[in-house]
Amino acid sequence: MSVPNAIEVVDLVVGVDELSAVRGVSFAVPARGRMGLVGESGSGKSMTAMALMGLLPPGWQARGRVLHDGVDLLTLSDKALSSRRGRTISMVFQDPMSSLNPVRRVGDQIADVIHRHMGVTRRAAHAQAIDLMTQMNLPRPEQLARAFPHQISGGQKQRIMIAMALACYPQLIIADEPTTALDVTVQKQVLRLLNAATRERNSALLMITHDLPVIAAMCDTVAVMYAGRIVEHGPVQKVFRTPRHHYTRGLLDSQPTMDNIALDGSSRLHSIPGMVPPLHALPSGCAFHPRCPAATDRCRTSMPEIDATGAACWHPVPVAAPAEAAS
Ligand code: SF4
Incomplete structure (x- = not known):
């Protein structure tokens, strides 16, 4: 029996005016699968992720098909897409400060996601947020939940982002260079946490990075991007041992x-x-x-x-x- 896909991307083109940053990219991540998308800066990997999330910069457009949970995400309205983000598909960004609200307490930000998508009361959402923070190995979660983003470390902010991304047990998590902004010592802890937490929740993972050892440690398959196209794709062991x-x-x-x-x-x-x-x-x-x-x-x-x-x-x-x- 074939495994359903958490996401299937067909002939995706992403561009602005006459320029295309992504030029006919196709791939699929099976349910509970783990795929790496690798390439240098400017290869189009982050634009691919933004197109999947419906978060392209103003003026940019995506063509092709992005099949997820029975629908083509590229055909959805902003409102319909927004109701899916954080629920069936979510993202961990490179810079947590760009996605955390600087004037809202971090515990409330996690609770907001749970309250919005899971239909539970504010009180229950807050309790679940504390529980998630505990699972993310955050120290003194009740106290930390009352902090604002600027009052906690980079590693703690990224754990908060991972907690928000995982809060609703999404089918797919997209992680775009999730540890690049962190100290080397913290990077491994955060990656280990992301790896374990996605497995526990049976979420598929699309890991976007320039870091090949991270792909080797966390993914089953890898797609190598160059100048907006996938130039090589296959099982991690095969591609890394015998690149063609x-x-x-x-x-x-x-x-x-x-x-x-x-x-x-x-x-x-x-x-x-x-x-x-x-x-x-x-x-x-x-x-x-x-x-x-x-x-x-x-x-x-x-x-x-x-x-x-x-x-x-x-x-x-x-x-x-x-x-x-x-x-
Ligand atoms: S040998 Fe292959 S990778 Fe090199 S330029 Fe030709 S097609 Fe491209």
Whole structure:
């Protein structure tokens, strides 16, 4: 029996005026599944998330289909979308300050979500908010609930955001770089919490990040985005062990490991030459061709689609023979 999808995105295009930040993206996250969306800044991953949530900046528009809970979210009115946000689909943002109300106590903000979507009294919503804060390992939750956002730490704010996102047991949580603004020591705790809490609630997770180890630790599948398109997609183990797209290969080679960081300074850490192209100057053919070591004339003139290799590439990275891979 096939597992229903928490969300299915079909040929999503997101743009403003003549420019497109997302150019025909398709993927599905199964119910209770965990997918990573990875890429550099400017790859279109955050715009994809904003389109799914119906939170695009003024002037931006989305086309395609976003199927969730039996409806196409792109066809819903703002009011209908707003009634779903926080209930069946919710989001944890990179910067909690941008989504927390600075003049409302944090406990009340969690209770507001519960009261609005779960149809319980204010008193019951407040009790559930305290309970959630306890589950988020927040210290002295009754006392902390009375604090305003500026009175608590960055890690605590992000835990409050996760509590708000999880409050109504949504089918899908989208986490957009949820720990980038936090200290390294706090990042792991928050990720562990997000991982455990989404599993406990059977929520699917769409994790958006540039951090490959986070994807490896938390996700089943990964889609790699470049210049507004998914260029490689598949199970995390397969994509990270045997990447077929040269951009994925470059991203993996750019990750610091004990092997490629030498204490004597002779680092073997690679970087991908050049930059992600701006929207107004996307290269023809495969948009990665100006940075790709394997580019040919075909790459410069014709855009590849994802094929059986899982990658959109005319000349996929060869898969090393087992003996070669082990050496
Ligand atoms: S299609 Fe060509 S330019 Fe693009 S990644 Fe593959 S080899 Fe490189």
